[in-house]
Amino acid sequence: FIFQEERYTDGSKWRFLEHKGPVFAPPYEPMPNKVRFYYDGKIMKLSAAAEEVATFFAKMLDHEYSTKDVFRKNFFKDWRKEMTSEEKAIITDLNKCNFSEMNDYFKAQSEARKQMSKEEKKKIKEENERLLQEYGFCIMDNHKERIGNFRTEPPGLFRGRGDHPKMGMLKRRIRPEDIIINCSKDSKQPKPPPGSKWKEVRHDNKVTWLASWTENIQGSIKYIMLNPSSRIKGEKDWQKYETARCLKKCVDRIRTQYRDDWKSKEMRIRQRAVALYFIDKLALRAGNEKEEGETADTVGCCSLRVEHIKLHPKINDQEFVVELDFLGKDSIRYYNKMPVEKRVFKNLQLFLENKQPEDDLFDRLNTSILNKHLQELMDGLTAKVFRTYNASITLQQQLKELTCPDDSIPAKILSYNRANRAVAILCNHQRAPPKTFEKSMQNLQTKIDEKEKQLSTARKQLKAAKADHKASHDEKSKKIEEQLMKLQVQATDREENKQIALGTSKLNYLDPRISVAWCKKYGIPIEKIYNKTQREKFAWAIDMAEKDYEF
């Protein structure tokens, strides 16, 4: 079995680790003299440090970010820290700053890049390939593995998502002195760039990362880790789905228990049981507490507040309807209105009693309490396992329900995408409709119309041919029919997918063995479902799953 050979029992992740360290962002290149900055209408030459930060803002001039108050305030504050005392004395108002020549310059640069000749583009591509070959791989135990991100993040302005209090702050440049290297003692250690030193070199084989640094916005640690195709990531992924399959075996018991707990005398147990019901039924995230003012105000299950929920004893013929409306991860809105069991409803009414909108719905619960309880119900069980389990089981059920054995391959793939879509909707994976959506739908419709015309012409010819007892045009009609059907399927698929993002569920929630088995069962080439990168990530599953695999 592919993972067994290298598993360690003592919690260590590897015995040998060798790599070249990260690639750093290129140094700042000052603006050419002809590109000027104006303050209050007057030309002003900036010091290199101040100019660099100014260019970060200039690059974002066309973005909505740069008009937001918080963004501008944070930027200006951090920018001033980079100025000389002379600059600081003059530049006191961001509204009097004119970055437009810098902005034009970057636009021209990007245009020039597009206009480069084939040879120039090829040269850049080769240089990138060389860098990848040199720095993009490491040796972990006996394998050469691809590194996920071998570059440090370049400096720039922080762009949080949603209403982020830190948007616009300066993300500082990462230097070798910020980097902790992790590798094995007996490996050839990476060399810092000439004239510099690493912050530290350590040999910790209880972790999987190769290098790390502390980022200055939140003070959190960033890592350089392996690519999803690596053994270490694949094995972890496989384990994740095995845990979810474990839940499948005992989910009935757990559901019976939490339904029972809705009647508990203890408030904390009732809250735990209702929260778990939400996590199971609605696939909500756990909802850790967050430090106020440090991040956007978003919530998950355990951190839901009174203001996020409405109870309707009766609404449009339905009883006991719960309305949830809150911002979840990445400030994506979750909105759902659904009937629940009477007991759940009554409990929720109880939890809401005598509370203010900003109070916690589950005031006797947090993720740590919940996960401790889950751990007792099943080894390795945590809140997120429910999302994985419900996503994967939904895919499997939907595939069973939607696939018609006699359908053509495109029609079967539409069924697959619809099953995938059911999961994405469950997990609330939304996207902004693509900017070109309407137009591309129109184009597709034009193609369909043309194809229909072609078909009717071909059919007329066929009739004529038959009347003449000549050779049949039947083949031709069939071919056009097939093309038409393909286009129609494509249109349906695209329309249904307007605001749904399939990628996240496909990559993180759906046991790939379900898809592999489905492909084998219905003779669909795996390339139709997974692209090259995805096939590399899921190599273990492609290797493992037969057509009768059951999640």
Place this chain on the structure above:
DNA sequence: AAGGGGACTTGGAACGACATGT
């Protein structure tokens, strides 16, 4: 139990390369 640090997974958008049609 509270709080913070650390390691790892999950997430949508931006970017850029490539395919396709003209």
Place this chain on the structure above:
DNA sequence: ACATGTCGTTCCAAGTCCCCTT
């Protein structure tokens, strides 16, 4: 050859969960 749309890749933020300290 060029423009345009599509799709894969990269980016890096934002979650989860565990562990340690107090």
